[in-house]
Amino acid sequence: MDLEERVTELERRLAELVESAPAAPAVPQADFWALDALKARHPVTEEADGAVLFTGAVRVPTGHRYEWQYGLLTETVLDEDWQEAATSFAALGHPVRLTLLREVLGGLRTAAELAALDGVGTTGQVYHHLRQLTGAGWLHSPERGRYEIPAGRVVPLLVVLTAARPVT
DSSP: OOHHHHHHHHHHHHHHHHHHSOOOOOOOTTOOHHHHHHHHHSOBOSSOBOEEEEEEEEEOTTSOEEEEEEEEEHHHHHHSOGGGGHHHHHHHSSHHHHHHHHHHHHTOOBHHHHHTSTTSOOHHHHHHHHHHHHHTTSOEEEETTEEEOOHHHHHHHHHHHHHTSOOO
């Protein structure tokens, strides 16, 4: 089988997998109550550019509950230096770091527990990743060797992960 045939076959198989994959449950698209409330408070007009809002009320695997809302006027977001976000995005840009965050959110707290996970690398590599996440504010260490996601970062993390999903 030549390369073109192999690629065609892989594309066909991928399409079959995508079609057979169960759809992730989503908030019904027709119910835009949060958007409607935002537009009522910050309409997009000739004089106003509107606003951006993210919010969430969640319970994570540990049973902890978080409620969070944050919004900015569009002009504020557009006028800011977007390069300042690079450190935060870079910290999330590594698969092992995302794994570590998921596991911390799921209840693993110590560096030793995290280093024992399959596929995260050596203890030194895990500490490197933990430093990157801590430096960017995605983790904090309330006591030596223990890590938590700050309460004010739980919903934003889930929002970023939601935003990274393909739009269907």
